Amino acid sequence: MMRWLLVRLAWLVVTLFGITFVTFAVIDLAPVDRAELAVERSADRDFTDPKKREEAILRFRVQYGMVDPVTHAPYPSYVRYGRWLGNAVRLRFGGPGDDHDELWRRLAAALPVTIWLGGLATMLALLIGVPLGAWLGLRAGSRADRVVSTVLLVGTGVPEFLLATLLLLAFSAAWLQLLPASGLRSPGSEHWTFVWQLVDFAKHLVLPVVVMASGPCVLVSRFVRDSVARAAQAPFVAGMRALGVSPPVVRARLLRHGCAPVATLVGSLLPMLVGGSIVIENLFALDGLGHLAVQAALQKEAPMLMAIVVIGSLVTLASFVLSDALHRVLDARVRLSR
Amino acid sequence: MTDVANIVVAPPAASVPRSPWRQCLLWFWVLLLAIGVLAPLVANEVPLMARVEGKWSFPAFADLFGRPGAGPQDLSWKQWWARLPADSEDLAVMPPWSFGPEETDVTRARLRPTMSHWLGCDDTGRDVLARLIHGLRTIVWLGVPAVLLGAFIGTLLGAWAGCRAGIADVVVARLVEVFVCFPPLLFLLFVSAFFGDSRLGLVLVMASVFWTSFARIVRGEVLSLRERDFVHVARGLGVSEWRLVTRHLLPLVRSQIGVTAAFCMASAVVAESTLSVLGLGPGDVASSWGTMLRQGSDLAVVGVWHLWLFPALAIVGVVVSCHLLADRLRARTAV
Numbered sequence: 001m002m003r004w005l006l007v008r009l010a011w012l013v014v015t016l017f018g019i020t021f022v023t024f025a026v027i028d029l030a031p032v033d034r035a036e037l038a039v040e041r042s043a044d045r046d047f048t049d050p051k052k053r054e055e056a057i058l059r060f061r062v063q064y065g066m067v068d069p070v071t072h073a074p075y076p077s078y079v080r081y082g083r084w085l086g087n088a089v090r091l092r093f094g095g096p097g098d099d100h101d102e103l104w105r106r107l108a109a110a111l112p113v114t115i116w117l118g119g120l121a122t123m124l125a126l127l128i129g130v131p132l133g134a135w136l137g138l139r140a141g142s143r144a145d146r147v148v149s150t151v152l153l154v155g156t157g158v159p160e161f162l163l164a165t166l167l168l169l170a171f172s173a174a175w176l177q178l179l180p181a182s183g184l185r186s187p188g189s190e191h192w193t194f195v196w197q198l199v200d201f202a203k204h205l206v207l208p209v210v211v212m213a214s215g216p217c218v219l220v221s222r223f224v225r226d227s228v229a230r231a232a233q234a235p236f237v238a239g240m241r242a243l244g245v246s247p248p249v250v251r252a253r254l255l256r257h258g259c260a261p262v263a264t265l266v267g268s269l270l271p272m273l274v275g276g277s278i279v280i281e282n283l284f285a286l287d288g289l290g291h292l293a294v295q296a297a298l299q300k301e302a303p304m305l306m307a308i309v310v311i312g313s314l315v316t317l318a319s320f321v322l323s324d325a326l327h328r329v330l331d332a333r334v335r336l337s338r
Numbered sequence: 339m340t341d342v343a344n345i346v347v348a349p350p351a352a353s354v355p356r357s358p359w360r361q362c363l364l365w366f367w368v369l370l371l372a373i374g375v376l377a378p379l380v381a382n383e384v385p386l387m388a389r390v391e392g393k394w395s396f397p398a399f400a401d402l403f404g405r406p407g408a409g410p411q412d413l414s415w416k417q418w419w420a421r422l423p424a425d426s427e428d429l430a431v432m433p434p435w436s437f438g439p440e441e442t443d444v445t446r447a448r449l450r451p452t453m454s455h456w457l458g459c460d461d462t463g464r465d466v467l468a469r470l471i472h473g474l475r476t477i478v479w480l481g482v483p484a485v486l487l488g489a490f491i492g493t494l495l496g497a498w499a500g501c502r503a504g505i506a507d508v509v510v511a512r513l514v515e516v517f518v519c520f521p522p523l524l525f526l527l528f529v530s531a532f533f534g535d536s537r538l539g540l541v542l543v544m545a546s547v548f549w550t551s552f553a554r555i556v557r558g559e560v561l562s563l564r565e566r567d568f569v570h571v572a573r574g575l576g577v578s579e580w581r582l583v584t585r586h587l588l589p590l591v592r593s594q595i596g597v598t599a600a601f602c603m604a605s606a607v608v609a610e611s612t613l614s615v616l617g618l619g620p621g622d623v624a625s626s627w628g629t630m631l632r633q634g635s636d637l638a639v640v641g642v643w644h645l646w647l648f649p650a651l652a653i654v655g656v657v658v659s660c661h662l663l664a665d666r667l668r669a670r671t672a673v
Contacts, residue, residue, distance in 0.1 A: 018516030155656030275523035
């Protein structure tokens with residue numbers, strides 16, 4: 001196990017290089033570079049004169065570390081990548097002229113919202129998905145299984161933004177005005193008592209968490225259903241039955257066998273949650289990472305987007321390694337086969 | 339002799355009878371794609387062909403390849419057609435759905451579904467069905483190229499990694515791991531922010547997300563098939579490596595590539611409409627379903643339900659049909 005982990009971690013470094021390289025390449029290959037964008041944005045000032053415009057672009061290029069400050073010759077791309085990487089390792093995703101403290105303040109303010117949402121949604125998805133999948137898996141092929149499985153199949157086809165708008169229409173806008181549509185607190189709630197503030201917070205979280213949990217929940221329940229149904233066909237189950245082990249005990253063994261692989265799903269849940277947070281935080285106006293990412297994309301803010309993309313992919317990579325490790329710990333067949 | 343014959347013959351790729359369900363789904367998709375390609379001929383405000391004062395013209399076909407010409411006598415085609423006397427020598431053959439996606443008319447703004455406009459009209463009086471039909475073009479020119487490109491790259495690299503173990507396998511495995519780590523929607527957002535509104539940029543990003551699933555599946559299958567007897571026999575008979583892969587191995591992986599393609603198609607549709615809902619979709623696409631949905635959901639609050647419901651149903655329908663297709667195809671491979 002130790003040896004496996006070390007090899008895996010060594011390869012991780014290569015992957016990390018790849019991730020940073022792709023992220024850098026996207027920005028570096030973009031048809032309009034950052035300096036030109038910055039000039040475009042300040043177009044209302046005196047940049048109509050082409051010469052002044054050129055000078056302004058050059059100033060921004062120096063500021064962003066894209067050209068040599070003295071000779072104004074553009075650095076070759078490997079030098080740019082090397083410098084960018086050197087900065088990125090110190091968590092500075094941009095040029096020398098960018099305000100990195102400000103960037104990290106905004107990231108730090110956004111992170112808790114996304115973690116709360118993602119954590120609650122994962123818990124909800126597992127709490128509903130695993131029992132539902134196990135229940136279906138024990139009844140594989142029955143009418144109930146066929147009906148619910150079809151519903152789940154259709155459920156995979158409902159994009160999150162659709163479900164979100166539907167629930168918004170149903171519960172907060174058009175029909176039942178029960179739940180708040182946006183934000184995490186009601187205006188003026190800071191004067192309320194603590195308990196009411198908590199209730200208010202919970203009410204604001206219900207719709208986003210439900211929408212965010214929907215995708216993972218469907219995925220988990222379908223996965224558990226298939227895995228339990230497969231375990232039910234395994235020879236050891238027939239053996240236990242033949243030996244006269246009581247049905248509840250057989251079922252318990254079978255469920256354990258069938259539900260363990262869920263641990264390996266951690267890896268594929270995380271990209272889903274990241275995608276979900278982008279959609280949901282924007283539709284429900286929550287100030288999380290997803291909201292920040294979309295704002296940065298609309299404003300074409302390169303350092304912020306690079307930071308979010310690198311963080312997002314690092315977390316995903318970590319979850320892949322974690323789920324691989326869990327798979328090895330939980331399943332002796334995987335552990336012994338390599 | 340019989341022994342050798344048994345060994346040499348590869349396992350049959352399709353041993354299960356064709357299910358009518360799957361055929362229906364496949365034909366449904368063929369129909370969708372055909373309508374998507376030929377959208378200007380199916381729903382348009384200009385005639386398919388018209389005879390004006392003895393001269394024939396084909397404005398809808400012109401629309402298929404560019405812009406249609408202006409209508410006759412300083413009128414738009416639609417006005418000219420509406421005023422055409424019954425006994426005139428001139429004639430026009432209109433498309434099956436005679437409304438265009440950009441044809442505005444204030445008199446029918448927010449029209450509920452009626453007999454003449456089956457799915458109603460939006461704020462500026464554009465026909466919803468016509469816009470939905472033209473929205474299919476997004477699927478055809480965005481989703482299909484992305485999936486095809488992803489499948490091509492993924493299959494090529496996957497087969498390469500599977501056949502040549504060692505360095506090729508390591509390289510492809512690392513590449514896959516790098517691209518799998520980018521959460522797809524975030525990556526799309528990132529690239530579409532900097533490559534602007536171009537459709538090509540979106541196709542490339544989607545392909546760069548999709549190829550990993552193809553590569554993983556093809557690699558795994560080729561690895562397990564490589565040790566089978568028929569492959570050894572083929573090698574022994576002097577079949578070249580390229581021919582071995584393309585003629586002996588890939589046909590057996592075909593239906594799994596199909597399953598993956600169906601899933602990727604579904605996620606392409608979802609990704610495009612999600613980007614449009616967030617206001618970051620491709621700018622050069624006239625009427626995408628996501629854009630319609632975004633505009634519709636603002637009005638759904640005040641009770642104009644049809645602008646939201648129909649695009650929503652279209653998206654869900656297409657995505658679910660992809661998943662069903664994948665499910666059926668997989669049921670075939672499982673047996």
